[in-house]
Amino acid sequence: MTEKETRRYAVVDLEATSASPAASIIQVGIVIIENDQIVDTYQTDVNPHKKLSKSIINLTGITDSQLQKAPDFSQVAAEIYHLISNCIFVAHNVKFDANLLAEHLFLEGFELLTPRVDTVELAQIFYPTFDKYSLENLTELLAIKLLDAHTAIADAKATAELFLKLKKKMASLPRLTLERILEFSDSLLYESYLPIKEALTRASAQLPSDYQEVAGIVLKKEEPLLQERRLSQDFATNLALLNLEDRPLQLKFAHLIDKHFQEKTATFIEAQSGIGKTYGYLLPLLGQVPKEQIIISVPTKILQDQIMANEAQALKNIFYINAHSLKSPQNYLKLDAFYESLMRNDTNRLLNRYKMQLLVWLLETKTGDLDEIRQKQRYAAYFDEVRHDGSLSKQSLFYDCDFWQQSYRRAKSSRLLITNHAYLLTRMEDDQDFVKNHILVIDEAQRLFLALEQFSQCQVNMTKMLQQLHQLLENSQDILEQRLLENLQFELNHLLQLFYRQKKKQIKQEDAERLRQHLAEISLPELAELQNVFAASFSDFWFEESFSSDHRTVLLKSARVDFTDFTQSFPAAKKTYLISATLQIGPKINLANLLGFQEYTFDKMVGKQTNQQAIWIDQTMPSVDELSNQDYERLLADRLSQIAQLDKPTLALFNSKKTMLAVSELLDSSQLSHLTQEKNGTAFNIKRRFDRGESLLLLGTGSFWEGVDFVKQDQLIEVITRLPFDHPEDIFIKKLNRKLRQEGKNPFYDYALPAAILRLKQAIGRTKRKDKQLSSIVILDGRVLTKRYGKIILQSLTENFPVRIQNFSELLAEMKNFLYNKK
Template identity: 25%
Template structure:
């Protein structure tokens, strides 16, 4: 395909999209993608908001896939971008491009209902193994939905059933009968798989992509081996990949596992269904040992302020769960040998694997057997009742290099925030990328005309907590008056956000400005929708509002950034990365803390201007931009705009 005939001022896109304007940045990016695919090279592209980067990678990817009868994976972090690709960009390109192609959304296998397991659960219900009204209601809801669904996946359900019920009826690799299943012709998973093998474009999310990578099978069930992969929102890949290359075991996961075998009252569960009374004592023993195990963990955290505790040495607790879990495994193995049907045999096998995964995971965590990992305990959720044992690789670069970059000929990585200090070096080092093609595509927006950046000089530094907070409150009042609300106020901690939000209530009421605060019980998407509708309102947010939020028009005319977004150095993962750099003789601040903060500041800055008509102000309430030598590095990484020292 000739790119000029598609992207040019008189091209196919321009003729079909009335508001379309030729953007040289978009064209340059498309050329770079073609070059990378043709030369079997990896490519990194930083493309600012407004470039239209999805067309820049979709058009070459489609051309390559159709011409070579190949598939291209496009992976994104957010649902919003997935929906944009599937509901807007791809349908448009199907109308415009002079070739026929197919695209498919890839979901994890457990998103699909298994008809065989579903029938099994109905049988359990008929035998009186469901005395819970909620579970019976969930089963009826699924039964009604089955009369009309063609997709058979969770996203097709208006209301989600409980995890307990869905885990009993979803499709799983371990207990699939394959060709021997009587439901195979109507299997939702197999229908979805068929669409995938017929498609040219496979749209996935980073979590599914990297969970398959962690299993070292990029060609797994839903991700056939591809010669070209696009990773959009690529600034997220280190954190997502790290999640899947480590350990995560919670008290809730162990409880769910044991309850699925047999509830405490011995009324429901796999062992009850199989009438395996002899094995119940092992479940009871594991349950009592789990209670003691997590009680000891909570006791060890009683005298620390943080909900997170790093575990520096192995065997900090004795593994009292290993014995009971091994006993459960042995009893399941015995049950399997006596299984009367192939279905029972597969179901038992699946629970044997889960049991072994738990036992091995606990041993790996407590013994700290994973090389170059950091280990910690975290309390989460309401009342901090969820206790999680976590580990993560300190550096994922080797894993990604060996299992991704050397396995797939072309990987296109793009985001609006990959460059620090005018270089991709930090990103390349973090993900293990060597000698890729590089492009800084820039942005079509005129930031000089659209943005005024206010930097406060006469303010206490954030380390002077009390003085800084009081001065920040007054500055926020000042900047909110300039735009009559219509603002995001972005924080790096919940504590400061809550204190400032509370202190500003009389002022906001006096000004007639409504406010929304993250963590106030309103779902993020609903909060954003209300913010858009209430044009003069103010939204107070922390981490998740710095990125992936798109509010166009006058509703967002002001972004107030309270502090330079340096990560908290005492989180175990940050702490371990800093130690690792120091051990090698490097400078942790320049090599890790500063680049991470620069990327996050760019993300916060990027919330304001979302199209060519947007305009407004950004205020950064941190004098270190002017008083510290590294301040210049932050400013140099932002788009050129009018700077006002206030």
């Protein structure tokens, strides 16, 4: 094939009777590209001489009557072959299209031997930060028109536009990067390296000014700091400059931030969700003179990324505010480790594709934060290998451009620093000056108490640890060491058997002391994690299960007997604000008490009832303690299926990951499209996909209760599958209950019930994030109506929301009317 001919591509898409290799072709779409221009198109229906399934008709819009008028494949085979036989065959998932077409042509006497290029794999390499590579997703992200999706010519035209964008991006990359990528091109499907090789012939050897080359790797240069503009002293003016409308409650909140700024004591402000708290504290604090560094801590990395992408970016664009997102070292790529992996000859195709992907990503990333790579879970072991460990030799080739070092420097010089509660505690413990003379804002402060407890815990993965012990035993040459390892292995296996068979989570003190003694006599670095778990400072030990869609993990955890006092354990900032919609947990308990604050100011902004949100309680839902797990899961799946018929974005919140995954399986069997946390991706990924409208139903737990905002949806249904009580057997809850009893308080009525109500209100608050947003909340837990404490929950909810108690069929009808006819 000549050089000129290699520039002729046939982009092909087929529609078929199924996704099986034995399927019949029902439609062919072809787009011919030459010299980066579309020069020809071809389309035809094909009569398969069999009826189509309903799923194919629904997917493609093609009908049996339409195909009855179409030619047989034998009538169009020669025309198709002569059009594409001298081209490189390009398709989105080329294996299916090329194999199916080649087989059909072969049966007609034509042998198709063209090279093949796959746009799925090329997109994965050259658009490394996307979380999904379906044609629909790529066309949306890259602003490619895709009309009549799942018709062959429409998909072929969209794939052709995608391929041209890929070629254009390849050609724009530095020559050195393309050369490094081609070193791993043997791992690409078929001949997908050909357009990369073609791009190399056009690439410039000279690096653009915003890149640097270090040890053969091309990196984006660090951005210089901006010269900050001065903010107005008028809050409304700053909002107007940001093109935002002022809101009365947000203005009142901002005044409270200003009012308490000069006070040395901590300031607690309780304010309802949806008033714009983030700008409410950022703008007044950024306007203060002198210009102090402001450290914002939020509960999750999802919210951290959310603020950086939204508020921090807007402040950078308008006021040139230097903002930086600070995470633990493990979030960043360690260039030394990545360089070593490039030097290594790996045969794993997926691993080598990730190397290529990271080479492209290094031209784009400003931070080196591996959270930007959305599909790294497919080969987690490789990313564990190249993660930063927080150490860096001064002899490192990458010392001056190391991402963790850059992050550390940037953190000191940025005006606005965004972090998360877990890393805030770690950093404050390691660096006594981290918050000194700075302003600290702890947002969603109610989550800090739990983060503080998790910070004082330690854990080890039992599966990995037992594998490690087995390996150590096999390799040990010392008889005494072997005996100690055998004793340790026996004790751990015995405790695990008790956990599996008798559900004994808690480890007795005498068993813990015996394990401590064994570990004290063994000096092996491989057991450091286990030794940390049994350190002298820990007194409570237990097993805990973590479920995902395909496996179960058992963790051995330990904790201190006493709660950590936040005010005594960590250095104080110049000024501290603790902000949340839920600070007053109950009449006798508030967050300030739990954190150890003796002196503080407390302001509560009273929220108003809104007619944009309404709550329905299903009075026909049986109490959870009346049903088996299987019956409960089936009932939830049935309720969600009926709610899905309202055709509105729906968030279903679960307390149990196990229940959530079981319900998801039932929904799969009924072919109801949905997204499930962990099963279909991380919370961050599935939230993005839900916002894009990939599915109207999202099943979530954990951070979805109180850490994720739903702003994109004008209308939203939220389903509370179960009241969010803490599990009474949870070690943390047992520890808290012990503390409350010592203080003469009732653990259930003074903490557990108020905390559940607050968590419920937090979840409801996630659905009202803008003025005209409509949301309907369904509670599928009969305990609200049958238990004595249910009256307290109802009374609390009716203070803020209209509440209706109905049977499920009436509830559905009213919700439909509310969402479709509300003015």
